[in-house]
Amino acid sequence: MTNFEPKPSNYFFNTLKDSGSIIMATNLRILNGVAHGVFRAAKKMDAVFLVELAKSECDLTGGYTGLTPEKLSKMTRAIAEDVKFDMWGLHADHITLKKGNLEEIKEVQDLIDAQVKAGYTSFAIDASFLFNVNGKTTEECLAKNIEVTSRMVKYVKNKMNDKEFGLEVEVGEIGYHDGQGKVKTKPEEAVTFLQGLKEQDVFPNVLAIANGSAHGNNYDLQGNLMAQLSIDISQTQAVAKAIRTAGLDVRIAQHGITGTPRELIRTLFPHKDVLKGNVGTFWQNIVWDTLKVYEPDLHQRMCAWTMEKFKEDAVKKGLKTEPQILGLYGKNATKEFFDELYSLRESTVQALESVAYSEALLFFEAFQAQGSAEKVRRTMFK
Numbered sequence: 001m002t003n004f005e006p007k008p009s010n011y012f013f014n015t016l017k018d019s020g021s022i023i024m025a026t027n028l029r030i031l032n033g034v035a036h037g038v039f040r041a042a043k044k045m046d047a048v049f050l051v052e053l054a055k056s057e058c059d060l061t062g063g064y065t066g067l068t069p070e071k072l073s074k075m076t077r078a079i080a081e082d083v084k085f086d087m088w089g090l091h092a093d094h095i096t097l098k099k100g101n102l103e104e105i106k107e108v109q110d111l112i113d114a115q116v117k118a119g120y121t122s123f124a125i126d127a128s129f130l131f132n133v134n135g136k137t138t139e140e141c142l143a144k145n146i147e148v149t150s151r152m153v154k155y156v157k158n159k160m161n162d163k164e165f166g167l168e169v170e171v172g173e174i175g176y177h178d179g180q181g182k183v184k185t186k187p188e189e190a191v192t193f194l195q196g197l198k199e200q201d202v203f204p205n206v207l208a209i210a211n212g213s214a215h216g217n218n219y220d221l222q223g224n225l226m227a228q229l230s231i232d233i234s235q236t237q238a239v240a241k242a243i244r245t246a247g248l249d250v251r252i253a254q255h256g257i258t259g260t261p262r263e264l265i266r267t268l269f270p271h272k273d274v275l276k277g278n279v280g281t282f283w284q285n286i287v288w289d290t291l292k293v294y295e296p297d298l299h300q301r302m303c304a305w306t307m308e309k310f311k312e313d314a315v316k317k318g319l320k321t322e323p324q325i326l327g328l329y330g331k332n333a334t335k336e337f338f339d340e341l342y343s344l345r346e347s348t349v350q351a352l353e354s355v356a357y358s359e360a361l362l363f364f365e366a367f368q369a370q371g372s373a374e375k376v377r378r379t380m381f382k
């Protein structure tokens with residue numbers, strides 16, 4: 001009998017790695033209406049997908065979304081059951097370690113404990129910040145990342161007991177800017193990193209790299225919203241090729257897709273190199289846009305709260321326009337307005353669901369994900 005529980009994402013990655021389908025991973029910061037729409041679109045397309053939130057978005061105290069791992073799991077399971085869609089996973093996005101000291105490791109272990117208890121089926125350890133800029137060799141630069149990533153992966157394995165799960169790791173801080181431009185992951189860095197992990201018996205399914213994308217919305221120098229056209233396709237292909245040539249069975253996770261035109265994803269993305277595609281801020285944007293029309297008073301108060309709280313900080317950072325400040329800091333209003341966002345009028349919820357449904361269809365189509373769920377069912381239940 002079919003069950004609608006989240007499935008171990010290693011099955012998704014292993015089955016689909018050479019199929020040309022990209023697995024969409026959705027950071028649904030506001031679930032109300034939106035999650036139903038995405039689940040319904042996945043069912044319609046029979047497309048595998050992941051629900052994910054990063055440590056910053058969802059932790060033991062609710063991160064900036066107000067969702068704990070337990071809450072996220074409970075709510076999305078209920079939606080999967082209601083929609084009757086079975087081929088989804090619950091992924092811990094960016095389990096970030098920036099220091100790698102014992103205190104931080106303990107804090108992250110507590111988060112992992114809660115995620116495992118909540119029934120997560122997929123994990124991303126992100127120690128990419130621990131890049132040693134003074135290292136003389138690639139090995140030296142990456143030693144700390146390899147050490148901390150291995151340690152945390154072993155912790156997850158141990159906690160998961162015999163249960164299977166999918167694994168993502170990260171090399172190269174996404175969106176990192178060194179004053180000259182965005183720093184991108186080099187092919188030899190990716191290979192050295194994965195080989196270092198292999199020596200520790202750590203075998204990830206996907207690798208997140210820095211390849212020119214940024215998290216969140218993109219703005220021009222005047223502060224106007226613009227499409228993201230900065231993902232470096234040939235660098236991504238070069239990294240993927242180097243990984244294959246080294247005999248490593250790992251594909252690329254593309255972060256920060258918000259703002260990239262879907263027709264370009266469809267035609268230009270290297271679908272056999274990129275296996276996981278993260279779409280986050282996009283889903284928040286559609287909520288804010290819908291609230292503008294359906295709940296103008298709530299929208300206005302969320303804007304005012306964000307401006308009051310973050311304007312000074314934003315101006316210090318050189319942000320110029322109000323839409324830019326709202327576009328980059330508005331995520332923080334999610335927790336503050338949690339109760340209202342989860343008790344919207346029925347007509348607003350329906351609008352959110354419809355918008356999310358149609359937008360998710362476009363993503364699944366651009367990711368060539370139609371029918372991917374059936375392929376996984378065949379390998380899982382053969």
Ligand SMILES: [Zn+2]
Nearest residue numbers: 174255256278
């Ligand atoms: Zn990311």
